[in-house]
Amino acid sequence: MAAITIFGNGNMGQALDSVFTAGGNTVTHIDRDDAVENLGDIVVLAVPYPVAVSIAKAQAAQLAGKVVIDISNPLNFDTWDELVVPADSSATAELAKLLPDSQVIKAFNTTFAATLASKQVSGKEVTTVLAAGDNAAAKQMLADALKTSGVKVIDAGALKRARELEAMGFLQMTLAASEKIGWTGGFAILN
């Protein structure tokens, strides 16, 4: 159990609230313009990527020592045909550069809000959260916080793997936007 602070209260922010609450954690929300005091051990940036960048730039000192979760899919939402981060990098890697004293993790970008809230993909398979980051203890803290939540967590490797997680999230969004899958379905991860 941990104290969780979620930036953002949109669809993903609310779904994250429900799943972390189900895991027995204490959850508080914060707006991007709120004073960032009394942050929890885990801070989730459930905001669009450009806003996450703004928060990281403005609040690096307050986020120092925290486990910071980047859930963003940094699409070019004008074209839906590319990401806005350098091709050899990732949103998470860019945020980690801005937050050198935080432990930055990529997670939740490959789960739609609906599959996170319901904890099932297409009502059939348990929702799996893929998490990538360079600090094993930080990833373990996230896994512990979700242990009894009803969603499964898989360590997807180093921070470098955020690039692949973002590609996968992007692909999944394009499939849903083109009605090849539903927003309650998508990629289930089976053993």
Added chain:
Amino acid sequence: MAAITIFGNGNMGQALDSVFTAGGNTVTHIDRDDAVENLGDIVVLAVPYPVAVSIAKAQAAQLAGKVVIDISNPLNFDTWDELVVPADSSATAELAKLLPDSQVIKAFNTTFAATLASKQVSGKEVTTVLAAGDNAAAKQMLADALKTSGVKVIDAGALKRARELEAMGFLQMTLAASEKIGWTGGFAILN
């Protein structure tokens, strides 16, 4: 139903044979050094990416007019930590440059050999083939060839999406290699 020629007879070549045969197609295999005569309408390069490059360079004339399927995951197999294609490109895009008179499609790189052969992910969910390419008729030919095969096909968009398919295939392989998932499991795609 179509005539299918498969370069390569490894695990993936054999699994592709079984699935295309199940779809009612005529399948022939060819070794990389065989004379490439009497190629089918669909030619599958079920070989490692460097070999696919060699074939494309040597046989571009013979592959002209064909639907060419690139199934490769162009990992750096020394490090398992990166792809060997430019970050803003894909193996498929690189092959398409070498085969300007072929219709090049990315497919089958996100299915393990076992899930292709069994047509099920983890024995539970139907295996889905994601296919990306710029020619709708070519993708339709592939979909038609697999219509009664027992695997599902989803059009994943333009050739540009091969980059994301390769990232997804790479990620899935790292998860299996690190025993987070099994080689008979992985990413199922649900509606």
